[in-house]
Amino acid sequence: xxxxxxxxxxxxxxxxxxVIRLVPIAALSRLELPPVVHRWLSYVPVSVMAAIVATxxxxxxxxxxxxxxxxxxxxxxxxxxxxRFTRSFLGATAAGILSFLALRYLLGVA
Amino acid sequence: MPRSTAAASSAPTRRSLLLxxxxxxxxxxxxxxxVGAAFGLAATAAGFTxxxxxxxxxxxxxxAGQFIGLAALTASGNxxxxxxxxxxxxxxxxxFSATMAPHLKGVPRWQQVAxxxxxxxxxxxxxxxxxxxxxxDRFSMTGVGAVAWIGWTLGTAIGATAGSALGDPSRxxxxxxxxxxxxxLLVGQVTGRRELxxxxxxxxTALALSTVMPGQWPVVVAAIAAASxxxxxxx
Numbered sequence: 001x002x003x004x005x006x007x008x009x010x011x012x013x014x015x016x017x018x019v020i021r022l023v024p025i026a027a028l029s030r031l032e033l034p035p036v037v038h039r040w041l042s043y044v045p046v047s048v049m050a051a052i053v054a055t056x057x058x059x060x061x062x063x064x065x066x067x068x069x070x071x072x073x074x075x076x077x078x079x080x081x082x083x084r085f086t087r088s089f090l091g092a093t094a095a096g097i098l099s100f101l102a103l104r105y106l107l108g109v110a
Numbered sequence: 111m112p113r114s115t116a117a118a119s120s121a122p123t124r125r126s127l128l129l130x131x132x133x134x135x136x137x138x139x140x141x142x143x144x145v146g147a148a149f150g151l152a153a154t155a156a157g158f159t160x161x162x163x164x165x166x167x168x169x170x171x172x173x174a175g176q177f178i179g180l181a182a183l184t185a186s187g188n189x190x191x192x193x194x195x196x197x198x199x200x201x202x203x204x205x206f207s208a209t210m211a212p213h214l215k216g217v218p219r220w221q222q223v224a225x226x227x228x229x230x231x232x233x234x235x236x237x238x239x240x241x242x243x244x245x246x247d248r249f250s251m252t253g254v255g256a257v258a259w260i261g262w263t264l265g266t267a268i269g270a271t272a273g274s275a276l277g278d279p280s281r282x283x284x285x286x287x288x289x290x291x292x293x294x295l296l297v298g299q300v301t302g303r304r305e306l307x308x309x310x311x312x313x314x315t316a317l318a319l320s321t322v323m324p325g326q327w328p329v330v331v332a333a334i335a336a337a338s339x340x341x342x343x344x345x
Contacts, residue, residue, distance in 0.1 A: 001183075005189060006158050009192055020197065021207050022222070022223060024207035025207045025229075029211040033212060043337035044333055045235070046305045046312075047311070048312070048329060049235055049309070050309030051315070051333055054313035054317050055316050057289055057293075060289075071286075076290075082294075092137075092293070092294035096290025097290060100290070
């Protein structure tokens with residue numbers, strides 16, 4: 001690949017991404033948003049996270065895994081419990097990875 | 111002077127806030143290293159030098175966006191097509207950025223730029239959860255972003271340098287690092303019955319859409335739909 005094309009992609013993507021990410025923050029953080037917009041925005045995080053979890057756990061790698069021995073689904077349980085009782089993201093993530101490894105080994109699934 | 115010492119230690123310093131953010135960002139670091147390495151590998155395979163691959167991650171910081179841009183450039187040789195592809199994939203950040211905006215009132219412009227630059231799915235999730243508990247501030251958010259950026263850039267540099275000598279990182283269970291973090295974040299977000307309903311709506315919608323829409327689009331459309339329904343239906 002030519003250096004011009006490679007650096008063109010790097011610089012072009014850098015500019016594209018910062019523009020998309022900065023414009024709403026720069027524009028909206030100066031405004032007083034109406035209550036209905038605040039209300040709408042307050043439901044965005046939980047919706048985003050539930051949608052991400054559902055797709056990552058039930059469709060890992062973009063394929064359905066609706067099986068009782070789905071290690072992603074099963075490892076979510078100890079992960080959620082550890083977070084519920086410790087409130088530690090790092091602890092929950094570590095517990096999740098360890099139980100995922102253990103489940104994958106015990107269930108013999110890839 | 112014991113009194114002034116006590117006052118100094120009770121007020122969090124910038125450094126302690128940054129470190130608190132860095133700790134919050136550690137799960138992101140764990141998840142970004144292997145994916146960054148995969149990007150480094152893909153970029154050098156496509157003809158990028160180690161410097162170009164590493165600079166790409168350091169300056170762009172967009173997981174799927176980088177992979178798509180690279181793939182589009184390799185397939186078409188057309189820079190405009192590649193930039194349109196990465197832009198479309200990253201349009202979801204308009205929604206995330208707008209959601210962060212009310213929490214960044216009064217933050218100096220330069221720091222808004224830094225926080226916007228480090229806005230990813232994962233930093234968004236961690237910072238918005240922290241903000242809704244009333245704990246996030248511009249320094250902790252900067253700490254989260256910095257740790258995520260280091261993980262992504264370092265991972266890319268390692269992947270681009272070491273190449274296929276690394277082996278398959280999935281044997282370390284890192285494929286579950288991001289799902290685990292999002293499970294924990296989700297548990298933290300479900301604070302009441304309405305949040306539970308919103309999450310259930312979004313989850314079902316995203317799963318249904320994921321069979322017909324590519325990438326992260328099901329997540330974005332499902333979130334917009336669930337937030338709209340919950341706003342329209344009175345409590």
